[in-house]
Amino acid sequence: MKKLKVAVIGGGQFSSSFIHLFQAHPFVEEVALVELNAERRASIAAKFSIKHTFVSLSDLWNSDFNAVAIFTPRWTHAQIALEAIENGRHVYTAVPMGITEGEISQLVQASSKTKLTYFMAETSFYYPAVVFSRRKFADGQMGKFVYGEGEYLHDMSHGFSDAYAANGGDDWKSTASFPPMLYATHSVSMILSVTGAQATSATCIGIKDTAGDGIFDSNISMWKNDQSNQIALFETSDGGVMRIAELRRVGTAPLESTVRMSIFGTEGSFEQQVGYASWATKNTFDIVTDEIGTFSDVENPYSLKPDYVSPNLWDGGFARVHDRSQLPKEFLGLSNGHGGSHQFMVDDFVMDAVGARKAPMNVIDAARFTIPGVLAHQSAQMSGQKLQIPQY
Numbered sequence: 219m220k221k222l223k224v225a226v227i228g229g230g231q232f233s234s235s236f237i238h239l240f241q242a243h244p245f246v247e248e249v250a251l252v253e254l255n256a257e258r259r260a261s262i263a264a265k266f267s268i269k270h271t272f273v274s275l276s277d278l279w280n281s282d283f284n285a286v287a288i289f290t291p292r293w294t295h296a297q298i299a300l301e302a303i304e305n306g307r308h309v310y311t312a313v314p315m316g317i318t319e320g321e322i323s324q325l326v327q328a329s330s331k332t333k334l335t336y337f338m339a340e341t342s343f344y345y346p347a348v349v350f351s352r353r354k355f356a357d358g359q360m361g362k363f364v365y366g367e368g369e370y371l372h373d374m375s376h377g378f379s380d381a382y383a384a385n386g387g388d389d390w391k392s393t394a395s396f397p398p399m400l401y402a403t404h405s406v407s408m409i410l411s412v413t414g415a416q417a418t419s420a421t422c423i424g425i426k427d428t429a430g431d432g433i434f435d436s437n438i439s440m441w442k443n444d445q446s447n448q449i450a451l452f453e454t455s456d457g458g459v460m461r462i463a464e465l466r467r468v469g470t471a472p473l474e475s476t477v478r479m480s481i482f483g484t485e486g487s488f489e490q491q492v493g494y495a496s497w498a499t500k501n502t503f504d505i506v507t508d509e510i511g512t513f514s515d516v517e518n519p520y521s522l523k524p525d526y527v528s529p530n531l532w533d534g535g536f537a538r539v540h541d542r543s544q545l546p547k548e549f550l551g552l553s554n555g556h557g558g559s560h561q562f563m564v565d566d567f568v569m570d571a572v573g574a575r576k577a578p579m580n581v582i583d584a585a586r587f588t589i590p591g592v593l594a595h596q597s598a599q600m601s602g603q604k605l606q607i608p609q610y
């Protein structure tokens with residue numbers, strides 16, 4: 219089997235949580251770095267002992283690195299992914315897939331014409347609550363989908379403003395106003411990855427920001443966006459309804475359960491709130507909080523033995539519902555993150571790209587998780603007008 223040579227594109231905060239995993243994977247020969255910022259390129263290369271660095275994408279296309287892992291700012295992913303596919307590279311990309319209908323359609327078309335892997339690394343797909351619900355749905359215990367809620371509650375003061383300020387230069391406020399619904403894949407995928415359906419229509423209400431700190435100011439925003447909180451209702455192709463809340467000004471604690479879901483079927487339902495999860499049928503009710511590992515009961519998750527089922531999901535543990543049997547033994551003891559997702563994402567991508575095993579998500583899944591938010595944002599700009607969503 220031909221091993222991968224992976225070029226990580228973007229040496230910011232997030233890629234540092236993945237470079238060591240790509241390097242440790244038995245089917246990855248080498249990891250390179252593409253980073254525009256010279257200082258950052260040098261420091262990340264030194265930190266991870268990266269031999270090959272590139273100053274631009276055009277340099278990369280002349281190399282023999284046959285896969286890319288995109289960790290650039292969220293509005294740049296689609297164009298880089300398209301360029302990578304044109305140049306015959308497998309693509310792993312941070313969310314979102316794209317921010318316009320055109321970008322998403324182009325990527326579906328371009329990727330479908332090749333045998334290359336396209337993998338949108340959606341952390342929520344691997345969250346314990348989602349894994350739990352997917353199993354209940356797949357084995358019929360949930361029945362037919364009725365209604366689902368996905369929420370991503372991330373206040374600007376919880377790292378968002380700081381991250382934009384650190385990277386965006388003097389005009390960082392122009393991009394910190396990134397429209398909430400253009401980053402809805404975390405919440406949308408929690409519901410649609412359980413049911414396998416597509417969202418067919420979107421109706422979204424946006425709340426105009428009132429903080430007055432110059433971030434959600436339509437005169438400054440690259441997207442002319444003045445809405446910091448957006449809430450949408452979607453019809454789904456399986457006859458149900460999904461509600462998605464993307465809130466960027468909200469008084470919640472910065473815990474992993476700020477990305478959370480509830481899903482109701484005709485036979486059974488899963489409900490999640492902060493520090494709590496339950497499974498109910500018409501005759502039974504169980505608290506399943508421990509099973510999906512919402513609580514933290516360890517002080518230092520990095521000190522855990524590899525076989526420990528760590529409930530501290532945010533810092534990198536696994537939950538009892540995670541099946542780790544396919545993960546490479548080289549990952550044992552390495553740090554993880556986002557509800558245990560990081561190790562699964564890297565492994566699923568690499569194994570798909572080398573032809574060893576199909577990844578659980580493909581380009582169509584990426585599209586059906588991304589396009590609802592794009593249409594919802596348009597609806598919010600039109601005072602909640604109901605819009606039809608393209609189907610993939």
Ligand SMILES: NC(=O)c1ccc[n+]([C@@H]2O[C@H](COP(=O)([O-])OP(=O)(O)OC[C@H]3O[C@@H](n4cnc5c(N)ncnc54)[C@H](O)[C@@H]3O)[C@@H](O)[C@H]2O)c1
Nearest residue numbers: 228229230231232233252253254289290291292312341385
């Ligand atoms: N749960 C999740 O899935 C999750 C969590 C955090 C971040 N993310 C995503 O990861 C991505 C990266 O986030 P981050 O916080 O590391 O961002 P960042 O702004 O800290 O880093 C981005 C880096 O990309 C570099 N860059 C930009 N354009 C480039 C190009 N054309 N070629 C090479 N380098 C380029 C920048 O110089 C910067 O160093 C974002 O899209 C974000 O949405 C996802």
